[in-house]
Amino acid sequence: MSLEKVLTYPGNGVHTVNTAKxxxxxxxxxxxxxxxxxxxxxxxxxxxxxxxxxxxxILGAPSDCGAGIMRGSNWGPLAIREALLEINEKRFLDLxxxxxxxHLLHDKYLNDQTIKxxxxxxxxxxxxxxxxxxxxxxxxxxxxxxDAHVLSLGGDHSVSFPLTKSWLKNQREKVGILHFDAHxxxxxxxxxxxYCFGSWASHTIDLMDDSQAFVQVGIRSTGQDRxxxxxxxxIQQIWAQEVKDKGAHNIGKQIRExxxxxxxxxxxxxxxxxxxxIEYASATGTPEAGxxxxxxxxxxxxxxxxAVNIQSADLVEVAxxxxxxxxxxxxxxxKTTLDSALSVITFLMxxxxxx
Ligand SMILES: [Mn+2]
Numbered sequence: 001m002s003l004e005k006v007l008t009y010p011g012n013g014v015h016t017v018n019t020a021k022x023x024x025x026x027x028x029x030x031x032x033x034x035x036x037x038x039x040x041x042x043x044x045x046x047x048x049x050x051x052x053x054x055x056x057x058i059l060g061a062p063s064d065c066g067a068g069i070m071r072g073s074n075w076g077p078l079a080i081r082e083a084l085l086e087i088n089e090k091r092f093l094d095l096x097x098x099x100x101x102x103h104l105l106h107d108k109y110l111n112d113q114t115i116k117x118x119x120x121x122x123x124x125x126x127x128x129x130x131x132x133x134x135x136x137x138x139x140x141x142x143x144x145x146x147d148a149h150v151l152s153l154g155g156d157h158s159v160s161f162p163l164t165k166s167w168l169k170n171q172r173e174k175v176g177i178l179h180f181d182a183h184x185x186x187x188x189x190x191x192x193x194x195y196c197f198g199s200w201a202s203h204t205i206d207l208m209d210d211s212q213a214f215v216q217v218g219i220r221s222t223g224q225d226r227x228x229x230x231x232x233x234x235i236q237q238i239w240a241q242e243v244k245d246k247g248a249h250n251i252g253k254q255i256r257e258x259x260x261x262x263x264x265x266x267x268x269x270x271x272x273x274x275x276x277x278i279e280y281a282s283a284t285g286t287p288e289a290g291x292x293x294x295x296x297x298x299x300x301x302x303x304x305x306x307a308v309n310i311q312s313a314d315l316v317e318v319a320x321x322x323x324x325x326x327x328x329x330x331x332x333x334x335k336t337t338l339d340s341a342l343s344v345i346t347f348l349m350x351x352x353x354x355x
Pocket of ligand 1: 181182183272274275286
């Protein structure tokens with residue numbers, strides 16, 4: 001299988017003709033020293049050939065078809081890359097974006113004729129997946145066979161199901177998943193649709209040998225209490241208020257010891273930007289008050305990684321152009337959200353660089 005058929009060069013996953021052209025061109029200049037689309041494509045293809053000489057990869061998953069409250073996270077990968085350029089963070093190879101048809105979610109929801117039509121549009125008719133979540137699993141099955149660290153940039157949180165499904169499939173030892181979020185994402189389905197931003201976690205837990213190795217942090221916006229979720233799914237939850245009460249260092253230590261007790265040395269990190277308080281993450285689909293500060297998330301991650309390795313990760317739900325009404329926002333700029341995202345990415349790059 002060749003990756004380049006189902007991927008496209010960085011920034012091109014959101015199909016546009018003129019919209020955000022300047023942003024895309026800025027990225028191409030920085031990555032490939034050219035704005036010419038054909039040259040960009042050939043340089044990107046060239047870079048993929050040497051991907052095994054890099055130990056950290058970034059993958060763009062600019063799909064927000066799985067979202068349901070406020071869309072716009074399809075622009076997350078481009079905005080995050082732009083922000084990474086600004087701080088000169090280059091400790092990765094950018095593999096590009098999955099090819100996103102924005103009207104599709106998963107191939108199982110499509111009829112044969114639609115699949116054929118899109119295969120014609122994307123691959124000259126070749127028999128390959130066409131919907132973002134199906135494509136992402138297909139790509140991930142290849143990427144996670146490597147020891148490289150993969151940081152996937154969403155997109156809405158539905159992308160984490162194919163990512164974690166594929167990651168779990170490729171692990172040989174007992175592993176865990178650490179999930180930062182304001183929300184539990186533990187629905188089985190939403191309005192009759194099983195794969196979406198609010199349900200990925202419940203499907204991923206179904207695939208784990210030991211659901212106790214699934215730990216959620218930062219929960220605060222849910223209709224049920226912690227006991228309901230922990231007993232229904234046999235998982236561990238730490239609510240945002242508990243981080244405030246006990247302190248981030250202590251929570252990090254508690255999570256690390258929990259993984260150690262289970263014999264888990266490698267984890268996957270799924271990071272929803274809305275785990276942060278609305279003051280630090282307003283440009284997202286469902287911002288929530290009462291959340292973590294970036295420093296608190298970093299304290300937790302620092303403690304956890306004293307004995308546990310984050311093998312791969314995703315960062316989702318950054319929606320740079322989303323603006324909630326001013327009374328919720330206190331005039332906060334999207335820049336704050338990107339700064340919060342950068343703090344997590346910089347932590348991961350440091351973590352992976354030390355290994
Ligand atoms: Mn969330």
